[in-house]
């Protein structure tokens with residue numbers, strides 16, 4: 435944790451030292467799912483949307499500590515679209531509203547928080563995806579930092595977000611999709627529910643974006 439905090443502090447010091455940062459983004463934090471749409475559910479009943487929200491709120495708090503004013507797509511366990519709709523149209527309305535929020539934000543950089551799920555419980559570890567050339571170095575740095583700071587066995591490589599992910603297909607700003615772990619893997623599931631681990635993930639995300647802004651990657 436100490437190493438992580440010093441990484442965040444040094445990223446911030448680097449950003450502050452530069453007269454003109456390479457870029458200035460408004461982080462838009464998307465806690466995936468919410469409300470009627472819980473996302474993935476572990477065999478023990480842990481719901482993805484709650485973990486996404488917990489990590490998103492910690493990430494937002496840390497951004498504020500460093501003088502950034504993030505936009506949160508949701509701050510409670512609710513869906514985002516028109517609550518009068520139900521079923522498939524409610525899901526579509528929710529996703530459309532998320533796109534609107536991102537697109538309405540000037541200099542947005544989307545950070546979308548999700549969890550993975552797979553049939554084989556052996557597979558685990560955070561996986562970072564990106565949209566846009568601006569986001570690629572951040573995704574690659576995050577994936578490296580996950581390995582060096584959190585999970586030495588994680589050999590995953592950052593990849594572009596798949597074309598069928600509606601939110602990322604529709605947005606015009608850069609962004610990353612952080613699949614923070616697998617609900618189907620017992621080690622990941624325990625860590626993802628741990629307050630300290632959630633804070634470490636938030637540290638990596640915040641220090642990563644500050645470093646990108648400072649031109650440090």
Ligand SMILES: [Zn+2]
Pocket residue numbers: 466467473474482548549
């Ligand atoms: Zn998800």
